[in-house]
Amino acid sequence: MDRYILYGDLRSGSATAEMALAEIGAPVDLREVPLEGDHQLAEDYRRINPMGRVPTLVLPDGTVVTESLAILLTLADRHPEAGLLPPPGDSTRARALRWMTLAAGEFYPHVTRSDYPQRFSADPAHAPAIRERARQMGREIWLMVEREAAPDPFILGDRFSLADIYLSVLTRWLGGDEWTPLHCPRLDRLAQAVAARPGAGPVWRKHFSGGSISP
Numbered sequence: 598m599d600r601y602i603l604y605g606d607l608r609s610g611s612a613t614a615e616m617a618l619a620e621i622g623a624p625v626d627l628r629e630v631p632l633e634g635d636h637q638l639a640e641d642y643r644r645i646n647p648m649g650r651v652p653t654l655v656l657p658d659g660t661v662v663t664e665s666l667a668i669l670l671t672l673a674d675r676h677p678e679a680g681l682l683p684p685p686g687d688s689t690r691a692r693a694l695r696w697m698t699l700a701a702g703e704f705y706p707h708v709t710r711s712d713y714p715q716r717f718s719a720d721p722a723h724a725p726a727i728r729e730r731a732r733q734m735g736r737e738i739w740l741m742v743e744r745e746a747a748p749d750p751f752i753l754g755d756r757f758s759l760a761d762i763y764l765s766v767l768t769r770w771l772g773g774d775e776w777t778p779l780h781c782p783r784l785d786r787l788a789q790a791v792a793a794r795p796g797a798g799p800v801w802r803k804h805f806s807g808g809s810i811s812p
Contacts, residue, residue, distance in 0.1 A: 599657030601625040604645065606632045608769065610665035611652035612804040616762045616797035617672045621679045666701040669759045681759045689753050693760040696746050699738070700767050707735035708770050735771045736780070743781040750790040757794065765791040769805055 601618060603625050605611020609632060618625045630637050630651050638649045646653040646663050654662045654671070662668050673681040683690040710717055710731035714724035742764070746752055752760040765788040768777045778785040792801045 599624075601657060602628060602655035604628045604630045604642070604653040604655075605651045606630055608804050609651050610766070612766045612800065613665050613762050614652050614654055614668045614672070615804075616766075616791075616800045617669055617681060617759060619800045620681060620762075620794070620796040621672065621676045622796070623672075623676065664701075666697060666763070669697070669763065673759055681762075683753070683756070683758070689756065693752055693758045696742060696752055697760050697763050699742070700763055704735050704738045704767055707731040707738075708767075711735070711771055732771050736776065739768055739773075739777065739781050739784060743783050748783050748787040750786050752787070757791075761787055761791050762797055764788075765801060766804070774805070 601623055603611055603614055603618070605615065605627070606629060615625070615627070630642055632651065636642065637646075637651055643649050645655075645661060648663060650663065652663070652665055652668060654668045656662065656671075656675075662671050669681075673679075677684075682693055708731075711728050714727035714731070715721060717727050718724070748761075748764075751757050752764065764784060767773075768781065768784050768788060777788070788801075792798050792805075794801075
């Protein structure tokens with residue numbers, strides 16, 4: 598099987614792609630781009646990803662894919678045998694995509710505001726309030742997902758999917774290691790179920806229980 602190249606860092610969005618690749622069983626070269634110190638903004642990396650963000654996935658044919666949701670959907674399309682999503686036309690596929698898209702479109706921006714609040718006001722004094730409000734709004738989203746999606750243990754019940762990979766990672770952000778178990782026990786059980794899988798589990802534990810980005 599051809600090799601992928603994945604650029605990322607521990608606990609970043611690249612964890613989702615790395616977990617999906619582990620479920621597929623696809624070989625991958627991991628390239629570390631430490632967010633500490635803003636290495637993602639370096640000129641050589643921005644030639645690969647002009648947005649200066651992680652993750653970035655390079656397909657075996659050299660095609661560059663950015664944005665974690667696009668990367669996951671690309672992998673599902675390229676490897677249907679892995680069953681990472683229900684087939685097109687299946688209503689359960691729509692359910693999985695609903696919650697993945699909500700997380701990407703609504704939660705992810707709050708992470709950016711929390712991590713880089715100075716970007717969202719010309720007045721540096723506003724940064725603490727921007728960060729705090731971003732954390733509050735991000736957590737409101739998870740409370741809604743907890744209630745409405747009601748994972749048991751996965752978003753699609755007993756059927757594991759990419760939605761579980763995505764949510765298991767994103768719910769760890771904004772202090773989610775401590776907050777999620779207390780306030781969203783269903784989502785926390787989802788994460789623990791992902792962490793117990795033979796494919797994605799070791800990768801999840803590497804990112805969220807300490808470890809190195811290198812295999």
